[in-house]
Amino acid sequence: MIEPTGHRLPNASASDDQRFTELFRAYHPQVLAYCRRRLPHDLADDAVAETFTTAWRTLARAPADQRLWLLGLARGSVANVRRRRDRFARLGDRLATLDQPRPARDHAETTGWQGPFLTAFGSLSEDDQEVLRLTTWEGLGPADTAAVLGCSTTAVKVRLHRARQRLRKALGQAEAVTAPPLARSSSTARLAFTDVPASRSKESR
Amino acid sequence: MTTWTDQALDCALAAQNPLPVDQLADSADWPESVALLAQVLADDGDHVRPVGLDVRRRRIRVVAVAAAAALVVAAVVTVSQRGTPSTPTKLAQSTHHNTLPDMSLVDFSTQSNGDIVAHITDPDAAASQLEAVFAAHHLDISVTVLPVSPSLVGTIVYDGLYDFQPIHAGLCLGGGDYQCTVGFVIPANFTGHADVGVGRAANPGEAYASADSPFGAGEALHCAGVLNQPVSVAAPIVAAKGLTAEWRVGGSSTNLSTAPAGDYVVDGIPISSTTVMLMVEPTPLAAPDLVEANSGC
DSSP, X not given: OBOTTSOBOHHXXXXXXXXXXXXXXXXXXXXXXXXXXTSOHHHHHHHHXXXXXXXXXXXXXXXXXXXXXXXXXXXXXXXXXXXXXXXXXXXXXXXXXXXXXXXXXXXXXXXXXOHHHHHXXXXXXXXXXXXXXXXXXXXXXXXXXXHHHTSOHHHXXXXXXXXXXXXXXXXXXXXXXXXXXXXXXTOOOOOSOOOOOOOOOSBOO | OXXXXXXXXXXXXXHTOSSOGGGGTTGGGSHHHHHHHHHHHTOOSSOOOOSOOOHHHHHHHHHHHHHHHHHHHHHHHHHHHHOOTTOHHHHHHHTTOOSOOOGGGEEEXXXXXXXXXXXXXXXXXXXXXXXXXXXXXXXXXXXXXXXXXXXXXXXXXXXXXXXXXXXXXXETTTTOSSEEEEEEEEOTTOOSEEEEEXXXXXXXTOOOSBOOOTTSTTSTTXXXXXXXXXXXXXXXXXXXXXXXXXXXXXXXXXXXXXXXXXXXXXEEEEOSSSEEEEEEESSOOOTHHHHTTTTTO
C-alpha cells in the first residue's frame, strides 16, 4: 500500500498486494486476449503492462465487476499504444523524406485483409468494429459492453444495430466483386488483429 | 447475394476470433507475466490509498446506498406491476394508462405461417403507449423512444433479439448509408421479452442518439452544395443553414479558422439539429461516391 507520498504502508500492503495478485491471476488471460486481438504481440504486451499498472494505481476505485473494469482499462491502453505507434510511424514518414531508413513495419500491418468478410469488417470504423468485437469476441451483452465503452446501454444497442447494418452493406459490396459468393463458413482466414485507424461514430456515447 | 441475419453476422464474427481466451488460460503463470506482476507490485507511482474514506466520500456513499435502495424498491414495484410477461392486461397496467391503448400506433398483420408483422406507425407516441399496444397483442416488448436525425424518425434504431426479422424500407429516404428498419417480423411462437428502440424527432439542439448522413434526403445538408466542396465554399452555406460545424481534420476536431480552406468536405455526422460534424480531406470524393448522397437533388 502506498500513501500519496509514495511510502508503503506496512499494514495495508499485504492485503492490497494479495488482492491485486488475485485480480491479476484471475483476469490476465482475458486482458491479454483483448489486447492481442487488437494489436501485434509486442505492442499488446505493452498494453497489458499499462493496463495492470493503471489498475494497481487505481485499485481503490475498482468497481465490483473487475473484469469489465479491466477491459475498460485495456481499451484505453490499446488506444494509447496505437497513438504512440502512429506517432512513431509519422516520425518514420518524416525520416523517409530525409532519405533515412524507414522503421520496419510490423508483420501484422503488412498482412492485410483476406476474404470478403474480413475486407468488409476491416472497412468499418474502429467504433463499429469495437462494439462488434466486444459482443462476439469478448461475449459481452449490451450492459457489459456499455460499461467497457463508458456509454449507455441504449447507445450500445443503437451502435450495435448500426454496426451490423454497415457490416451487412459492406458485405454486399464485397460479395458483389467476389465470385462465387462468399459461403458463410468457408472463410478460413482469421482476423490477425483489427487495427483500423478511422474512428467515427454516428451514435451517441 | 448472401442474406446476413444478425445471428449469422455474429456467428461469422465469433468464428473469426483470432485468439480464444481458453488458449491463454495459464497466461498468468508465464514467466513474463510473473515478472510483470512483480514489477507492478513494486510500482511506487501515484497508487491511490484505499484505506479509509474521508467524510465527503462517506456521505456520497450513504447517498448512493439510499439511492440504490430507492431504485431497488422502484424495480420491485415495477416488476410486481408488470406481472408475468404473457399477461397482456397486467402489462398494459404497467404503463399507467387506464384507458385502452390506441391500437393504430402499431400496424399488425399475420403471415400465413402465423408470424406477426409489426410496423410502428406513430414514432411520436410515448414508449408506454407503444408497449401497451404490444401488450394487448400478448407481446412483452419494451420500447425506448430516442431522438434521431430527421431521416431516421419512425425507424427502428435497434432491436434486441435475433428472433425478430427486420423489415427494411430500402435506404433511409435515399442518401443514407444503411437500410432503414421500419418494422419487424415476430415469430408466431415468440414468448420471451424483447426491447426495441424507435427513432423520434429530436427537439432543437437535442443530441441525436442515432443519425444518418447529413447529406441524405431529409437531412439538414441534403442538396445544400456542401458535400465535396472546399471548406471555404462549404462553411458559409453551413452557417446560412443555421448550423454550427465541427470540422474534423485527420481525426481531430478544429475550428474554421484552422481548418484547411482548400480541403474538401467528404463526410459528415449530424450531432443535433443545430450542430454537424464535417470531415475534410485534401482530395475530393470520386463521382460514384456522390450518387447516393445527391439522389433527389
